[in-house]
Amino acid sequence: MRKRTKEIIEYLQKHVDYLNDYRVRVSARLLLESELDIGEIAMQSGFNNISYYNKRFRQYMHQTPSEYRRKLHKNTE
Structure with a gap:
């Protein structure tokens, strides 16, 4: 039973990771x-x-949203 629970948790975590990655990219x-x-x-x-x-x-991006925005705007000037 514990093995099955662990598998379910790992499965759900992969989906949460995918969703968070997608949201960060948006x-x-x-x-x-x-x-x-x-x-x-x-x-x-x-x-x-x-x-x-x-x-x-x-x-996911190895920097804060503020740092990311600041770098993007600096590179587009």
Whole structure:
């Protein structure tokens, strides 16, 4: 029974990881294409908690949303 529970948890975690990756990539596009505030971008990307959003963004993009936006705007000037 424990092995089955572990398999279910791993299966669900893969889906959560996929969903978070997708949401971060959507938010990265919004950071580039809009002037929305980062909290609004987090909400529009499906994150209900700004702290969790920042943590996941850093996990996948290796920088904060603010750093990402700043670098993008600096490179496009």
